[in-house]
Amino acid sequence: MKRTLMVGLSAAVLSSSMVPMFADAHSSSHSTRNIKKVEFLSMDAPTKIDQMVKTYTEAKVKVTYTNGKTEVKxxxxxxxxxxxxxxxxxxxEMIAAGTPIDAKGNPIIDRSVPDKPEAFVSDAPDSNSLLEVHGKKYMVSHFEYDSIDNAGNEVKGLPASMTLTEVVQDKKTGKLAVKKASKIDFENVNGLWTPCNGSTTPWGTHLGSEEYEPDARAFESDKTSTAYKEVNAFAERYFGTTEKANPYFYGFTPEISVDRKGKATAVKHYSTGRFSHEMMQILPDQKTAIFGDDGNNTMMFMYVADKKRDFSKGTLYAAKFKQTRATEGGAGDLEWIKLGHASDKEVKRLIDKGTKFSDIFETADAPTPGFKAVKTAASKKVEYLKLKPGKEKEAAFLESRRYGALLGATSEFNKMEGITVNEQDKKAYIALSYVSGSTEKQEGAVQDDIQLEKRESGATFEIDLGRATGIDSRYVPTNMQALVIGEDLKKPDAYGNTANPDLVANPDNLAYSATSNTLFIGEDSSLHTNNFVWAYNLKTKKLSRILSVPVGAEATGLRSLDHVGGYSYLLSNYQHPGEALTGKQITAVDPKALEQAMKDGIGIQKTGGVGYLSGLPSGHKSYTHR
Structure with missing residues (x-):
């Protein structure tokens, strides 16, 4: 996310062991069981203005079969x-897919131009899930935020939304098309705050996110703070009153289920902790989950549910990073610290009774006996905190990162983004969009567990999953090491790139395909003038560029679907096209002409796109129907 997956298919999607090989080729005689190797053939980066302003691919995929034959599509x-x-x-009435609604279901109106009120429209579609329910296919899509209002001002405190779209599939070509769509109602959970990445559960639901949780300390103590202003603006727009403004309503994981009539229902899993939820990734035992925590000075969290497929009650942990390598992206072992055990109902009761930050912690303004110094994403400053007696549960689940830091967990990760899992190899993958700032050595810091070599272009890490003493899970992350790394440039190239355009810069969304043993990586980078989606072969280590999104846009919504009715897809969106064009040092094309081409096309930060790549090899048997 500039303002700053679980990979598998829904459990409800029926599988078959004998299916067509390509979404755009339905006459193949080969069985998917005979695939020997899948190779993505890279496209070039865009070089002309007409390429730079659109979403397109010129990549190909080569499949080699065990009989020696090959197909290139x-x-x-x-x-x-x-x-x-x-x-x-x-x-x-018909409204835009990206229009947010209030608690009564009405479109939220942009009144920044007094004589031209009109509904807000988000330019930031993010996560997708494709769910199949009783033979019908539904896509859940996040709309993360709206960048600018009609007067050209940055929007603050705007309630976010999700859209449920029923899609139909052409059985002969695999092509997907919109049938109808509706907004998802979040009134029962007090609205939706900044939904970023997300995942699809093995049991056929969608897990969303609420990123950049508002700082409850600042909200309570400083009426000039960003938190106070944004939470009150949110409440006014959503509820119609600031009386319900409460920062502890937000910063959790919502789960979306769809019934046989196509109605979506949202719940929030309060017991999974409150922090900057980038996304929640369910691991293969279906009771363990790990999380991305976006921002600077963030933390890695893990949740172990009491019951399989039920994340309404369980135990929350935070990681201690023990560095083993500083170079080549870095590596380290992970030790897990228990924060607490709770149910969603217990945590919701704490919120509903009006718990405030000052009910949980005592604070000091300087080093003081009995207080511990912590530095977390919750505040830009070092804080001196002491837990009040008997407030462990409130701290663990309403101030998870601050409490984790008090207990010694590492709060130095920087923009921890997408996660995906490779069940067969018992691996997970997580993106650290930036390996800089809090991940570097910091002289005089209150904590300095992570001391990695600076790499602004970031890295994607591989995580080993196993057992850990005292934790009821076979899928505990035990260590992490950089797998795919970027390369910073000392000066911009002719296209304004300040990171090598032939390598990944600032990885964000991740998705894994078992059919091709491929890790897909989407970028959220200002270091690349155009952002890309990449395919990384985990066996051959080959990196291939397979999609380019409009200049200034971020590649989002990445989800690999290995088998949907006999076809494979890579869901892929883009958001905020044209952002940050001003000031780019571009000499290969005319920067003014590039900006004008964006304005003449889809506009600059006016809309975002929801779509997918087809033509991928198909046939991996996913989860069975529940």
């Missing part, structure tokens, strides 16, 4: 809809 990008497209039926 092109990949194709298919746009389902733009966030500004009026595809949503809402109270008898």
């Amino acid at each position: 092109p990949l194709n990008y298919n746009q389902l809809f733009l966030s500004q497209d009026k595809i949503v039926e809402n109270k008898g």
Whole structure:
């Protein structure tokens, strides 16, 4: 996310062991069981203005079979809809897919231009899940935020939204198309705060996120703070009153289920902890989950549910990073610190009774006996905190990162983003968009567990999963090591790139395909003028560029679907196109002409796109129907 997956298919998608090989080729005579190797053939980076302003692919995929034969097919990008497209039926009228709604289900209106009020439209579609329920296919899509209002101002405190889209599949070609769409109601959980990445559960639901949780300390103590202003603006727009403004309503994981009538229901899993939820990734035992915590000075969390497929009650842990290598992206072992055990109901009761930050911690303004110094994403400053007696549960689940830091967990990760899992090899993968700032050696810091070599372009890490003493899970992350790393440039190239354009810069969304043994990586980088989606072969270590999104846009919504009705897809969105064009040091093309081409096309930060790549090899048997 600039303002700053679980990979598998929904459990409800039916599988078959004999399916067509390519989404755009339905006459193949080969069985998927005879695939020997899958290789993605890279496309070039865009070099002309007409390429730089669109979403496209020129990549191909080569499949080698055990009988020695090969097939090479092109990949194709298919746009389902733009966030500004009026595809949503809402109270008898059609509204844009990216329009947020208030607690009463009404579109939230942008009144920044007094004589031209109109509904907000997000330019930031993010996570997708494709769910199949009783033979119908539904896509859940996040709309993370709206960058700018109609007057050109940055929007603060705007409630976010998700859209449920019913899609239909052409059985002959695999092409997906929109049938109808609706907004998902979050009134029962007090609205939705900044949904970033997400995942699909093995039991056929969608797990969302609430990123950049508002600082409850600042909200309570400083009415000039960003937190106070944003939470009150949110409440005014969503509830119609600031009386319900409460920072502890937000910073959790929502789970979305769809019933046989196509109605979506949202719950929030309060017991999974409150922090900057980038996403929650369920691991193969279906009771362990790990999380991305986006921002600077963030923390790695793990949750172990009491019961399989039920994340309403369990134990929350935070990681202590023990560095083993500083170079080549870095590596380290992970030790887990228990924060607490709770149910969603218990934590919600703490929120509903009006718990405040000052009920949980005592604070000091300087080093003081009995107080511990911590530095976390919750505050830009070092804080001196002491837990109040008997407030362990409130601290663990409402101030998870601050409490984790008090107990010695590492709060030095920087922009911990997407996660995906490779069940067969018992590996997970996590993106650290930046290996800089809090991940570098910091003289005089209150904590300095992570001391990695600076790499602004970031790295994607591989995580080993195993057992740990005292934790009821076979999928505990035990260590992590950089797998795919970027390369910073000392000066911009002709296209304004300040990181090598032939390597990944600032990885964000991740997805894994078992069929091709491939890790897909989407970028959120200002170091690349155009962001890309990459395919990384875990066996051959080959990196291939397979998609380019519009200049200034971020590649989001990445989800690998190895088998949907006989076809494979890579869901892929883009958000905030044209952002940060001003000031780019571009000499290969005319920067003014590039900016004008963006304005003449889809506009600058006006809309985002929801779509998918087709043409991928198909056939991995996913989870069975529950």
